[in-house]
Amino acid sequence: MRKGVTLLCAAAFTSALQTLPPVNEVSNEGGSSPLSIGSVTKTIYIEKGFASTRDTDGLTLIPPSADEFASLFQQDITDLTGFNWTLERVDSLPSTADASGIFLGAFTGNDSTLTYENGDPTSEGYQLDVSSTAAFIRGTGARGMWWGTRSLLQLALIGNGTLPTGSRIDAPAYPTRGFMLDAGRKWYAPEFLKEMCSFASFFKMSEFHYHLSDNYPLNRGRNETWQDVYSHFSLRPEDESLLGILHGRENETLSRDDFADLQSHCAARGVTVIPEIEAPGHCLYLTKWKPELSLAKRDLLNLTHPETIPTVKRIWSEFLPWFETKEVHIGADEYDATLADDYITFVNEMASFVNATAGKQIRIWGTNEPSENLTISKDVIVQHWQYGESDPLKLVADGYTMINTEDWWAYMGMKNDHMPILPAKYPQFFNESRIFNFAGVDGW
Numbered sequence: 001m002r003k004g005v006t007l008l009c010a011a012a013f014t015s016a017l018q019t020l021p022p023v024n025e026v027s028n029e030g031g032s033s034p035l036s037i038g039s040v041t042k043t044i045y046i047e048k049g050f051a052s053t054r055d056t057d058g059l060t061l062i063p064p065s066a067d068e069f070a071s072l073f074q075q076d077i078t079d080l081t082g083f084n085w086t087l088e089r090v091d092s093l094p095s096t097a098d099a100s101g102i103f104l105g106a107f108t109g110n111d112s113t114l115t116y117e118n119g120d121p122t123s124e125g126y127q128l129d130v131s132s133t134a135a136f137i138r139g140t141g142a143r144g145m146w147w148g149t150r151s152l153l154q155l156a157l158i159g160n161g162t163l164p165t166g167s168r169i170d171a172p173a174y175p176t177r178g179f180m181l182d183a184g185r186k187w188y189a190p191e192f193l194k195e196m197c198s199f200a201s202f203f204k205m206s207e208f209h210y211h212l213s214d215n216y217p218l219n220r221g222r223n224e225t226w227q228d229v230y231s232h233f234s235l236r237p238e239d240e241s242l243l244g245i246l247h248g249r250e251n252e253t254l255s256r257d258d259f260a261d262l263q264s265h266c267a268a269r270g271v272t273v274i275p276e277i278e279a280p281g282h283c284l285y286l287t288k289w290k291p292e293l294s295l296a297k298r299d300l301l302n303l304t305h306p307e308t309i310p311t312v313k314r315i316w317s318e319f320l321p322w323f324e325t326k327e328v329h330i331g332a333d334e335y336d337a338t339l340a341d342d343y344i345t346f347v348n349e350m351a352s353f354v355n356a357t358a359g360k361q362i363r364i365w366g367t368n369e370p371s372e373n374l375t376i377s378k379d380v381i382v383q384h385w386q387y388g389e390s391d392p393l394k395l396v397a398d399g400y401t402m403i404n405t406e407d408w409w410a411y412m413g414m415k416n417d418h419m420p421i422l423p424a425k426y427p428q429f430f431n432e433s434r435i436f437n438f439a440g441v442d443g444w
Contacts, residue, residue, distance in 0.1 A: 184214025
């Protein structure tokens with residue numbers, strides 16, 4: 001009964017919504033009686049030949065199989081509906097007319113109809129066909145099938161246990177669909193982080209950017225008391241010689257097992273954790289430990305000190321084996337623009353180091369680095385966050401892979417409004433219109 005109440009309440013909450021994100025194409029919707037979840041066979045069938053499929057084109061290094069996704073879907077729909085669903089592997093799927101239940105398998109249509117917006121093929125596409133007795137989800141890959149199950153659950157919520165009949169074909173516009181959580185200015189427990197991944201997956205987000213180190217700003221008269229300013233590093237190193245970066249707060253960190261559990265939980269739901277360790281700015285976690293490595297502004301590293309870059313590499317060497325992703329984020333934002341050559345040299349050296357050490361590509365924040373001598377390597381992915389620091393159109397024109405997280409429409413700050421820094425202040429809570437309308441700015 002409690003599960004039924006949950007379904008009804010959720011349905012009332014979402015009754016005015018389409019699936020989120022909305023599907024690309026819907027045909028024949030409403031042509032016959034809707035499918036009632038309560039009246040169909042409570043069995044999920046998956047094609048044996050498709051069950052072992054694992055996507056290799058995503059960022060995670062631990063991609064789930066279609067069968068593993070199906071098992072998790074079985075749990076989800078059981079929890080949502082209150083009915084006990086079973087999962088069976090079958091040699092082939094029946095025709096829609098002869099079926100009752102939910103059927104999972106490989107997409108059999110024209111793959112060119114399911115691509116990213118730029119035309120690149122994707123394993124994240126799917127087709128959802130619903131009759132009055134059965135639902136078929138056919139994915140171009142394991143993740144495509146998984147996203148199809150999210151649409152099915154959303155439709156069940158919207159329809160209070162019923163699904164409109166028809167055929168839907170869908171693929172995401174972009175491979176990078178993510179959210180970032182600033183865990184460098186506030187500690188978040190592992191269970192909360194996992195819950196965030198579950199929630200993000202329901203809305204088909206593909207990445208969780210875990211900003212795991214940072215400090216409160218020093219540009220508001222706090223540089224003189226920098227040792228007392230809050231800073232945090234969220235992972236607990238196994239190498240005890242690195243415990244100085246934690247400043248005695250080992251109880252507010254994730255162990256290696258904790259982080260592995262988080263990554264597995266997220267990957268099981270189609271979400272890759274992208275970890276970020278900040279340097280050479282936002283570095284009080286490091287300069288409190290080794291003050292001799294700082295510039296006059298104490299959260300900036302002195303990149304010309306002979307021990308600075310080796311120390312940063314020591315930290316990354318400790319944690320790179322933890323990270324089950326093809327890309328990691330090294331921060332690299334808001335550094336002193338008069339030291340642009342030092343900054344660019346650092347970024348390029350770290351890109352080479354991370355690739356040589358772990359075979360991974362790095363991301364950085366878009367940063368004003370007005371050098372006339374050096375340029376950031378095109379192998380580095382640049383995450384735009386604010387005009388004045390970078391220009392997303394110029395980044396693309398210059399040949400960089402660019403991720404757009406423009407702060408004016410994408411940022412929220414629940415406890416810190418960032419004034420007097422402009423152009424923020426950021427909204428305190430999620431504002432759907434601001435995000436989907438790109439803050440109402442023409443041309444965005």
